[in-house]
Amino acid sequence: MSIDCHIVIIDDHEIVATGCRGEFARFGLPWEVTWARALSDVAWPDGRTVAVLDLRLNDGTQPKEVIAELESRSVPVVIYTSGEDPKRIRDAMSAGVMAIVNKTSPIEDLIEAIKAALRGEPSGSMDWARALDMEDDFVKQLTPREIEVISLYASGVPADRVARSLNLSRNTVTHYIAQIKAKFLAAGLLKDGGRVELSKAAAKIGLTSYYE
Incomplete structure (x- = not known):
């Protein structure tokens, strides 16, 4: 041939x-x-x-x-x-x-x-x-503070350190994380609320450098 x-x-x-x-x-x-x-x-x-x-x-x-x-x-x-x-x-x-x-x-x-x-x-x-374009539209739904929180948390930074880095209480950071997960789930970008899956979803739209 x-x-x-x-x-x-x-x-x-x-x-x-x-x-x-x-x-x-x-x-x-x-x-x-x-x-x-x-x-x-x-x-x-x-x-x-x-x-x-x-x-x-x-x-x-x-x-x-x-x-x-x-x-x-x-x-x-x-x-x-x-x-x-x-x-x-x-x-x-x-x-x-x-x-x-x-x-x-x-x-x-x-x-x-x-x-x-x-x-x-x-x-x-x-x-x-x-x-x-869909991912860009999703990022626009996040507040600047939520982007700061998810960028740190989904990159592997513990919630306590996220709180200290952003001068927030741990409870406030936990609340932000719950809100962010809910937005990912509603947009179909996340199937469960686990940290690994959240990290991968955040990395996919450019919010962290995490890769499994």
Whole structure:
């Protein structure tokens, strides 16, 4: 089978490329998959190429600079991400990527995004834009004090220390936390009131740096 195009997977984890290679073959796609841990490690192939890029690389590069370099090579970019960092997603969208696909989505979504990119057609970003707009609307429902409390508490700071840091009583902090949880639950951003789940929900909308 002749090679139709090259798919360069840029991701910290080689297993992502291995999985994509197997799935593309299962669907009978004549795509050659290569893997690189960073943009600087890519051995660029000849012929049509699409880059499938994770937004969080351990080499410290930022999405905008990586995407700009890929665009300078006329390589279309499909973002393949777990979606936990709204700022990086916004940066990628503003940089003009062809699509943003969640790693939890069916592999067919990634395949369709790559096919569209090969045609020079963007896809998928509007769903992400709507989701980010919903998260922005939720943050606007929080008061400045609630944002201060949740940013500390969901980052792992005990309630007593949150109280001392913000010059509040512990009871006041507990009351704020209860109010914040209620707002997360009402917005469908939280399924239970546990601290770990609250931390993950807060991190998803950019209010803490917590990741499990």
